[in-house]
Amino acid sequence: MSTARKTKAQTAEPSLRERVKVARASATRLSRRRSQAAAGPDPILAAIERHRTAAQAFHESADKADRTWEVQGGTDPAAEAAWQAADLAQIEAWNALFDTQPTTAAGLVALLRHVGEHAESMLDTGGSYTAASIFDTMAGHVAALGGQLYGSRHCQASVIAARLGTSAAEWFEADDEGQAGEIRRIAVEERITTLSEAISYARAGAPAGMMGQLVVAFSAVDTVLNGRADLREPAASRAERCLLSIAAALCALSGIDREGHGASYMMSGRIDWMAFLSPEAA
Structure with a gap:
């Protein structure tokens, strides 16, 4: 039995019909992957939920620390440590909001509304984003989503x-x-x-x-x-x-x-x- 490799001339070439079939299958898989990626959840929604949860945890820890202070007449180290950790967590979650690019118009609107709800309390917490940089970041999001927000046609x-x-x-x-x-x-x-x-x-x-x-x-x-x-x-x-x-x-x-x-x-x-x-x- 010969172990010699087949030459190009000896190798059966796929027919035109077969090549078209393969090309269509490849295009379909690519289109499906793109559709699945586009249909995936907007990452900004998860970022908003993380900050909402972190902000709620911070308020609860602050309330607990206040109650402990009133009962004991002084600071409880455990309660204060929990409060500081919750404060850091909410600041990190707040910063993450602006490090996350919305992928849908609905996500951008949700971000705008969430920021409007929490900006007054968060801008004084030591986060890395100032009011000016937040607006600049939002402008970048709008530019990136221009096609989705207003359609492909030029007005x-x-x-x-x-x-x-x-x-x-x-x-x-x-x-x-x-x-x-x-x-x-x-x-x-x-x-x-x-x-x-x-x-x-x-x-x-x-x-x-x-x-x-x-x-x-x-x-x-x-x-x-x-x-x-x-x-x-x-x-x-x-x-x-x-x-x-x-x-x-x-x-x-x-x-x-x-x-x-x-x-x-x-x-x-x-x-x-x-x-x-x-x-x-x-």
């Missing part, structure tokens, strides 16, 4: 924002050309003005659109403060429209009731026709 405000960014770059290029670029610079300025007015009437359905409207609102406020008298009133209206659109998108993202959180004081629902979420963000 109108995002499209206009992209054109504004391109136009701004063109303006700076023309400005560097000095006198030779004056005509082009004037034309670009007119385009930027038109786009700025247009985006103020759009409704943000994605983070890029919100950023574009925020830039336009910032520029409009500067015009109100430092611009010509005839430009101030239109600029104020433009800034207001942009901010109302951003507020609507933020309320939709976080689940905040705008009327129940002081928004009606300056943004009455009776005049705020921009406060309704755009179809792209639904």
